[in-house]
Amino acid sequence: MPLLKNQLTTSFPFKNPHVNTIYKFFTAKDKPDYKRVRVNTWDNDFIDLDFLPNNSFSLIVLIHGLEGSSQSSYMISTANYLHNLGYDVMCINLRSCSGEDNNILKTYHAGKTDDVHFILKYVEENYDYQNIILSGFSLGGNLTLKYLGEYENQIPSVVKGGIAVSVPIDLTSSQAELSKLKNKLYMQEFLRTLKAKVNLKAQKFDEFNPDKRLIARASSFRDFEEIYTAPVFGFDSPEDYWEKASSKPYLKNIEHKTLLINAKDDSFLSIECYPYELAENSSNFFLLTPKYGGHVGFVSSFNDQSYWIEKQFVNFIQNELNIYA
Incomplete structure (x- = not known):
């Protein structure tokens, strides 16, 4: 107990x-x-x-x-x-x-x-x-x-x-929680540095060529996982990543x-x-x-x-x- x-x-x-x-x-x-x-x-x-x-x-x-x-x-x-x-x-x-x-x-x-x-x-x-x-x-x-x-x-x-x-501990439900209006300030701050890192990786590695417009418009973790985490680490989708991680x-x-x-x-x-x-x-x-x-x-x-x-x-x-x- x-x-x-x-x-x-x-x-x-x-x-x-x-x-x-x-x-x-x-x-x-x-x-x-x-x-x-x-x-x-x-x-x-x-x-x-x-x-x-x-x-x-x-x-x-x-x-x-x-x-x-x-x-x-x-x-x-x-x-x-x-x-x-x-x-x-x-x-x-x-x-x-x-x-x-x-x-x-x-x-x-x-x-x-x-x-x-x-x-x-x-x-x-x-x-x-x-x-x-x-x-x-x-x-x-x-x-x-x-x-x-x-x-x-x-x-x-x-x-x-x-x-x-x-x-x-449950990434699927937590990312949904973070996407709510009450957490907008935190989401913007996280994405600010994550987007900068993705743009840097795109400059350094020819095999990684994400759509820069999609990076700029990304407003949620799902957007980011779809652009970077899932394809780079071999997950089928953001949902697959959240479940397995x-x-x-x-x-x-x-x-x-x-x-x-x-x-x-x-x-x-x-x-x-x-x-x-x-x-x-x-x-x-x-x-x-x-x-x-x-x-x-x-x-x-x-x-x-x-x-x-x-x-x-x-x-x-x-x-x-x-x-x-």
């Missing part, structure tokens, strides 16, 4: 999910002094990893959300908090998200777990960590959950568990202790993204659904120093996984 009941106490106006979301997205403080490691991949590309070392035997891996990076405010806040407690932290910058375009036409998508597995194997083989906790936010959370279910029998033994925050079907396969935190007021998420029944009947899949928090927000006030989401990380890591720095 791993349904957790920890609640976030918020003040006006942070009971409004959009205030909570936007405030967190644009308030990054105390940028970490990351140590960057570039890892060459099997397909003549690279993935940039940003470390905050502490000489700990325990490493927390963080994966950002759509069009984020290690410099995203939620990544910075979580990385700093965990690092200050003595943990080593590693932020995975998904392909094309590290500040430099990657080498090949393919970048990343919500279900591309082969990159996650490659990086975890790299860390296992090149570092001396005894414990690794895999965690992610939004799209990165979907990657975390899908990986833990999809690769369950291949996961390196040093990986002890997972944490996922604000996760659209969603983490929800893999949750039942997860044997590592794993925590999912989805706020009930998250405007990005559909009702299908709250797997209460699965958590109620599981001994290792934990679900926490606070009333407030927005999408990757979880801010309590304008002078927020509560670190609510970061404390949930630590509570789970120490109390459920029994892992300390």
